[in-house]
Amino acid sequence: MNAAKPILSVSDLTIDFSPGSGRLPAVSEVTFTVQPGEMMCIVGESGSGKSVTALAIMGLLPSTARLTGGMDFDGRDLTRLSRRQWQNIRGREIGMIFQEPMTSLNPVFTIGRQLVESIRHHQRISPRAARARAVELLDKVGIPSPRYRLDDYPHQMSGGMRQRVMIAIALTCSPKLLVADEPTTALDVTIQGQLLDLLNQLREDTGTAIMLITHNMGVVAEVADRVTVMYSGQMAEQADVMQIFDRPAHPYTRGLMISTPNLITTLHRLTTIPGTMPNPADPPPGCLFAPRCDMATPACDAGRPANRALSDTHLSACLRAEDLQGALTR
Amino acid sequence: MAGGIHTDIPDDETGRLGRFLAALRPFTRSLSFVVGAVLFGFVVLVTLLGPFLTDVSPSALSMRNRFQPPSWDHWLGTDNLGRDMLARVIYGAQLSLMIGTSVVLLNAVFGVMLGALAGFYSRLDNILMRVADALMAFPAVLLAIGIAAALGPSSMTAIIALSVVYIPRTARVVRSSVLVVKQLDFVLAARAAGATDLRIILKHILPNSMAPMLVQLSFVFAYSVLSEAVLSFLGLGAPPTVPSWGILISEGRAYMREAAWLTVVPGVAIAVTALGLNLLGDGLRDVLDPRMKVAEA
Numbered sequence: 109m110n111a112a113k114p115i116l117s118v119s120d121l122t123i124d125f126s127p128g129s130g131r132l133p134a135v136s137e138v139t140f141t142v143q144p145g146e147m148m149c150i151v152g153e154s155g156s157g158k159s160v161t162a163l164a165i166m167g168l169l170p171s172t173a174r175l176t177g178g179m180d181f182d183g184r185d186l187t188r189l190s191r192r193q194w195q196n197i198r199g200r201e202i203g204m205i206f207q208e209p210m211t212s213l214n215p216v217f218t219i220g221r222q223l224v225e226s227i228r229h230h231q232r233i234s235p236r237a238a239r240a241r242a243v244e245l246l247d248k249v250g251i252p253s254p255r256y257r258l259d260d261y262p263h264q265m266s267g268g269m270r271q272r273v274m275i276a277i278a279l280t281c282s283p284k285l286l287v288a289d290e291p292t293t294a295l296d297v298t299i300q301g302q303l304l305d306l307l308n309q310l311r312e313d314t315g316t317a318i319m320l321i322t323h324n325m326g327v328v329a330e331v332a333d334r335v336t337v338m339y340s341g342q343m344a345e346q347a348d349v350m351q352i353f354d355r356p357a358h359p360y361t362r363g364l365m366i367s368t369p370n371l372i373t374t375l376h377r378l379t380t381i382p383g384t385m386p387n388p389a390d391p392p393p394g395c396l397f398a399p400r401c402d403m404a405t406p407a408c409d410a411g412r413p414a415n416r417a418l419s420d421t422h423l424s425a426c427l428r429a430e431d432l433q434g435a436l437t438r
Numbered sequence: 439m440a441g442g443i444h445t446d447i448p449d450d451e452t453g454r455l456g457r458f459l460a461a462l463r464p465f466t467r468s469l470s471f472v473v474g475a476v477l478f479g480f481v482v483l484v485t486l487l488g489p490f491l492t493d494v495s496p497s498a499l500s501m502r503n504r505f506q507p508p509s510w511d512h513w514l515g516t517d518n519l520g521r522d523m524l525a526r527v528i529y530g531a532q533l534s535l536m537i538g539t540s541v542v543l544l545n546a547v548f549g550v551m552l553g554a555l556a557g558f559y560s561r562l563d564n565i566l567m568r569v570a571d572a573l574m575a576f577p578a579v580l581l582a583i584g585i586a587a588a589l590g591p592s593s594m595t596a597i598i599a600l601s602v603v604y605i606p607r608t609a610r611v612v613r614s615s616v617l618v619v620k621q622l623d624f625v626l627a628a629r630a631a632g633a634t635d636l637r638i639i640l641k642h643i644l645p646n647s648m649a650p651m652l653v654q655l656s657f658v659f660a661y662s663v664l665s666e667a668v669l670s671f672l673g674l675g676a677p678p679t680v681p682s683w684g685i686l687i688s689e690g691r692a693y694m695r696e697a698a699w700l701t702v703v704p705g706v707a708i709a710v711t712a713l714g715l716n717l718l719g720d721g722l723r724d725v726l727d728p729r730m731k732v733a734e735a
Contacts, residue, residue: 166630199632206630211623216645225641226631277631 114141115284115317116165121177123160123169132388134160135341137177139415140334142285145315147308149328149349151364152338155385158321161338162289165319166204167194182284200230203278203316207290209271213262219273220258223280230281245276250306268299275306282314289321304331325368329353334421337361340385340396343415347422355433357424359401362432395427403428464725471721477714481707485535488528496525496681505697515699517689523699526681527707533682534663534711537597537675541662542655544601545608550651552605553612554639558620567613570606578603582665586674596666596675603665604658611654615647622646649726653719660715667708683708 123135135157142148150158163169165179167189179186182201189197198204206212214222223242224235233241239258246254249272262270271291278286288307292300308331311318322328328335332349337360345358356362363381383400386392392399394409401408407427415423418430426432465471484491500520508515514523556566573581585599619625620643628642644651669675670684678685683704690700 168626168629195632195634197632198630204627204630206623206627208623212627214624214628214642214646216648217641229637230632274627277627280631 112143115144115182116319117141117178117180118161118165119178119180121161121164121179122175123157123164124174125170125172126174127172130389133341133391134173134388135164138336138338138341138343140336140343140346142317142319143333144284144317145311147311147318147320147331147333149332149335150319150321150338151323151325151328151335152344153323153364153385155340156338157341158338159289160341162204162287162319162321165287166198166202199226199278199283200281201283202285202287203281203283204287204289205271205274205278205291207293209267209274209291209294212274213270215262218259218261219265220260223258223273223277226277227280241280242276245279246273248279248310249273249276250302251276267295268303271295271299271303272306275303275310279310279314279316283316286310286316286318287321288318290323291320292327293322293324300327301330307331325364337364340391341388342396343423343425344397345422345424345426346415351419351422355436357418357422357429357433358397358426359403359428359432360397362436363400395425397426403432465721468721468724470717471725474714474717474719474721477710478718479714481531481711481714482535484528485531488532492522492525492528494522494525496529497521497679505693507697508699514703515697517686517697517700518693523686523703526686527683527703530681530683530686530704531707531711533593533676533680534666534708537593537600537666538659538662540597541600541604542659544597545604545658546651546655548601549605549608550612550644553609554616554644556609557613557616558635558639558643563613566609570609573602573606574610578661579665579668582669583672583674586669591669591674591677593676593680596669599669599674600662600665604661608651608654608658611650612647615650616643619643619646649722653723653726656715656719656722660712660719663711663715664708667704 118141119139121135121138122133125132125134138157138161140148140150150161152158160169160173164173164175165181165186167186169175175187177187181197184197186197213219217225220239220242223245224238227233227238227241228235231238242258243254246257251257251269251272257265257269262273265273275291286307291307292303295303304327307318307320310316320327320331328349335345335347335349335352336343337345337352337358339360344360345352345356347357352361353365356365360381366379367381369378381400386396386399392409394411395401395404395413398404398408405428413425413427415425416429417423418433498521500516503512503516503520504518506512506516506520512522512524514527516522517526552566552570556563576584582599582603585602586595589595589598625638625642628638633641666675666682667684667687670682671688672684673688675684676682686704687701690697690704694701
């Protein structure tokens, strides 16, 4: 990846929720950049803060959330936008697709109407031209006979089709960045593959950068350029995709990889990472992953390890990153 | 079908009509909807066609024909001043339906607006709903009487009084369904696509809260017709020169023993209208809210 000017750069992003009197950290000190045309994956299990990060980038955090740190999008500081400025960025410059295609479309209108609405909301064009554009978009996302499908209601389409429509809606204004929050999780594996191909192809055709959020290392291996692994609201590791898979430098990353089922090694039981994620209200004193880590030493419990650069493109928050990489190369 | 492929999918022309009929089917399956629609439809029809059905003026006096029981000349009899009851009931229906429609329209505008605001903006919720609670703490008819008495009797007063009584109730129903719908994924998706609050409320939330809204408005119509009769009966609604149903009952009350039809006829008219609307509302609820049916079964 070229180190050109990133389209999105997030630095030390920290998000707390304050329900009542308490203070729950959801994301702390997350830093990453997305280059134009790049596919950046954020990986982590449920509750790791990846969706909250996505909502922050869209300016859609609930009012109980408090955000510090920097978010710079295409030369603008996202943390200082007015309501109106947000509305101009959302859908126009940053598009978003969601996890649940079955419920992300308004059930009472045809998809054509929703597409046309979305197009005309952002561009001043006639209904006829908007409809033509809608057909074009549906065709682009691979919906057969788009002219006829325009008059379908969401319930007449399958999950995969609906997700394609969601992508079409997100693409109406050719956004510079597409935030995809687990877009394939609710779909079966075949459709999952097709949609990932579609996203990849759109990225190549339009140069849109994509921030893909997933918990599936298989998805990461297939499409990512760069990967950020998150654990309990913190960055565990960040690297180019080849580095992550060749030489993971955090035991959590390794854990995610070996607990992905594959066709080559036949296992009787799927390997898992023992234990559960710490309660954010009562985190362990040291490394957040230490209680579940088979490589933990007393030093790991002593203090929260900071992210270290192992190389220009490789960051890890593990004290024993080198030991882990060494063990894996041997 | 060529190639021996059997398909039930109709082609486009019959498709549109077929789809329309298919959409109607659940409604015709609900007995209370059908009965309600027939009763209320009858009332509306008679009201609209009233002036063409009878050429007798509702206020034409005829001292020779006082207290005539129902006969071929006067189907529903005459009152103490010899006025034709059929004509009076039909013209009274105009007033009842006019007031009912006005109250429903005001509810549809203000009740829905306030309900949507309260449901959507949690900051407004507390203020609006406490005001609604305060208004709803009074029994409906008592509050209407109080307002009508304060403003002085007229049809307009009745409309205002009944709207003040029923708008909080409509707002509450709308609010509760807005609270549910605003949590749905497509609202978040719309927001992520850059939609403004107004757009989200109008295009995404309200169309998806339609069912309870329609049911509520049909009940508001029924209660308005009833309460209007109460207000007129007490002399707080339409002026005595207008043959409102409440006024007819009030005037006939003095002669209940001798000329029962004077109270029975407008009473039946009120009952049929209110019953029709209530059945219609029940039927709508059965059709539009499948969860209710599961609960019954």
